[in-house]
Amino acid sequence: MKFAIAVLLLMGMTAVRAELAVASLNTVLADVARNVGGDRVTVTEVVKPGVDPHDFQPSPGDIKALSRARLILAGGLGFEGYLDKLRAAVGHTPTFVVVGEKITPLMVAEGAHGHEGHDHSRGADGRVADPHWWHSIANMKVAVRVLRDAFREADPANKAYYDARAKAYLAQLDNLSKWVKIQVARLPRDRRILVTSHDALGYFARDHGFQVYPVEGISGAEQPSSKRVRELIRQIREKKVKAIFAESVENPKVLGEIARETGAVPGGTLYVDGLGTGAAGTYEGMMRHNVETIVKALE
């Protein structure tokens, strides 16, 4: 009898505190989900910090875990090239929340992006959408609202909870945005030049008046043309760029050569394709790290 009562109580508690199961294909969205969802969601990071998302393909184990989720979060704009296959594989239970569908994308010339393995969203003029939308805090605020709405729809009993947490996180992003503006204002406009491994900071550059000079098409399998490297070296010398930046996941060998040829110093490591670990393991931490690294190297 006591055992039956205990079981009934446990079932009751579980029913009240059942958490919304969310799986994320994007480390930034996993952080947003934790901020908006609090203790009412469980977030499974399928793509983990430190993993190169360009090389990621979901394994059978990942697909199994994704099938159990109520919501699957994706960045979209072609970043997850496997998304269509994944939709077919996980069945009808999970709802896909593709944040990029709600973002007005930056369109770039194909080849400027330097990625492999993405199925880019393409415009009528052949230009492709830059999928790294999270480097604009304005886009992050859109993401917060998208996730809030998705959580509300999937778990209406906790609507007020998600609303309150989203509001608090939006205020946090406003403070972060102001901080970024103040830090960047330390740099004269003619020093706002980012030489990076690949073209992932377009939204940040647009918001803060930077020019980006990426080493295009660099991966383990693909090197930029010698013409591209010569042109990049010429531009760096002409504009007297002080520093060039490596990325946390993958860096081309030619980046070191470019540094040696131009005299530009290594400015530090930036997190561009997702979150890092430690202090850079949250969106705010990642942005603060990147901005501090950039401003310190270029001022």
Add this chain to the structure above:
Amino acid sequence: MRGSPLLQTLLLAAVLALAALPVWKLTRPRPPVEAAPPSSAPESSVGPVELTVTSTADADVELTHSGTTLWRSGAPSGHFETTLSLPTDAELVVRVQWTHSGTHAARFRLSRDGGLLTETTLWGEQEASDVLAVSPIPDAP
């Protein structure tokens, strides 16, 4: 008759030295790049601009541009007026520090010949900062 071994050696050394010259040019370390001077130099400023700061409580106020202080208030006050020479297309960091507790506001207003160029209001409890972007200022008629 064979050539002189010494002559052959000297010839070989000369060829090697000639071949080494372009390799040395390619591999010598380059001096670090000296950054271009900051563009906050006043040579691109356009005429006098009036700054007016009004605050709900006495405050210390500072304006910086590219890390350099353009203007700083003296004694704390709720109202300041001064004339500045600003670089064109400037991003100014405005900072206010209130001397009293509580929530306060401070308005920063830039004008020229009586016409408003830009303004912003900062809210905060002890201090607040923001960026005031000044678009390229049209030349005075």
